[in-house]
Amino acid sequence: MKIGRHEVRYPLIQGGMGVRISGGRLAGHVAKCGGVGLVATPGVALNSERYDGNNYFGAGPLALKDELRKAYAIAPDGVIGTNCMVALTDYAELVRASCEGGAKLIVSGAGLPLNLPELTADWPEVALVPIVSSVKAAELIARKWKKSYDRLPDAVVVEDPDTAGGHLGEKLENIGSGQYDQYATVRGVKAYFREEFGVDIPVVAAGGIWDRADVENALAQGADGVQMASRFVCTEECDAEPAFKQAYLDCRKEDIGLMMSPAGLPGRALVANIEAIRARDLQMTPGCPTGCLKKCTYKSEQERFCIVHALDRAQRGDVETGLIFCGTNAWRATRIETVAEIFTELFGDQPRAGSV
Numbered sequence: 001m002k003i004g005r006h007e008v009r010y011p012l013i014q015g016g017m018g019v020r021i022s023g024g025r026l027a028g029h030v031a032k033c034g035g036v037g038l039v040a041t042p043g044v045a046l047n048s049e050r051y052d053g054n055n056y057f058g059a060g061p062l063a064l065k066d067e068l069r070k071a072y073a074i075a076p077d078g079v080i081g082t083n084c085m086v087a088l089t090d091y092a093e094l095v096r097a098s099c100e101g102g103a104k105l106i107v108s109g110a111g112l113p114l115n116l117p118e119l120t121a122d123w124p125e126v127a128l129v130p131i132v133s134s135v136k137a138a139e140l141i142a143r144k145w146k147k148s149y150d151r152l153p154d155a156v157v158v159e160d161p162d163t164a165g166g167h168l169g170e171k172l173e174n175i176g177s178g179q180y181d182q183y184a185t186v187r188g189v190k191a192y193f194r195e196e197f198g199v200d201i202p203v204v205a206a207g208g209i210w211d212r213a214d215v216e217n218a219l220a221q222g223a224d225g226v227q228m229a230s231r232f233v234c235t236e237e238c239d240a241e242p243a244f245k246q247a248y249l250d251c252r253k254e255d256i257g258l259m260m261s262p263a264g265l266p267g268r269a270l271v272a273n274i275e276a277i278r279a280r281d282l283q284m285t286p287g288c289p290t291g292c293l294k295k296c297t298y299k300s301e302q303e304r305f306c307i308v309h310a311l312d313r314a315q316r317g318d319v320e321t322g323l324i325f326c327g328t329n330a331w332r333a334t335r336i337e338t339v340a341e342i343f344t345e346l347f348g349d350q351p352r353a354g355s356v
């Protein structure tokens, strides 16, 4: 798969996972195995040596560059990038820090990344990859980029709201209604770029892809590659604390559900402790501690909870009052494996392995 100027051995992007679930270590090892490794930028300052409790926005770009350095130390020639959420207050700073830190691509969603080419204008070699959940969103982005910047996306990730983990780009009431067709959307995006602009950019399917059969199915259904996130949580190299990984190993299908994030988007997570998360934040963090999101109902009305701290707690192993994002497949994790083992199962020449 070729994304912009960057060729990758296997058609796999490891999905960005904030807060610090996909840091430099996971991204580096995925890149070393021949996939695209992504460092997630949301909350990257938290739990880093750059953060002193008061310098959230100052520490973010520095902590991000530290993670990129870690990733490149593991895979010096790897295809390593970042995941930047449009909804973040410091989106522009994190995009620029990604470029300065040597990211080869920026994958960007949780809102439409309409000004991403402007923010990266000084780094034309950095590939730009929006995340969408509909053909319409891809059209809006492409039209705006073409008109304002004479640029098109280098690839597009199509994220399936019915299966993906984390924040989802669909209204809560429509998720799981059976209306959404992941691969029809993939093919629709592919056809749009061909017909409208005469270009053949990689369209990457995200959400619900776990084993070799899923990858083969995605490619057979018209995707050029896959983005996988939940599968990489239960790896030795994943940057989360062991208790976070154990929560995946312990969870059952019925523990995975939908919640409304204070960011105003639905999210998929382990939902049993949502009330405990809120109770903890109201007691210990009764105001907005960082202003991490442009729009946040906890910041404006003390509704729900502080998402960046809830995710940070989970990453550190507090699974009682931490928020554990996961895709619908998380229950399929049965052991801690290595990133290399996953690549062998997905792409190795050995007889086809079943799901792990």
Ligand SMILES: Cc1cc2nc3c(=O)[nH]c(=O)nc-3n(C[C@H](O)[C@H](O)[C@H](O)COP(=O)(O)O)c2cc1C
Residues within 6 Å of the ligand: 014, 015, 016, 017, 018, 019, 021, 040, 041, 042, 083, 085, 108, 109, 110, 131, 159, 163, 164, 165, 166, 167, 206, 207, 208, 209, 227, 228, 229, 230, 231, 324, 325, 326, 327, 328, 329
């Ligand atoms: C723990 C976790 C954290 C995530 N954080 C982010 C994030 O910070 N930004 C983002 O764009 N997507 C995020 N996602 C979504 C993934 O990048 C990915 O697109 C999606 O989970 C794919 O589905 P899968 O988990 O079934 O493979 C997250 C997913 C998980 C499981």
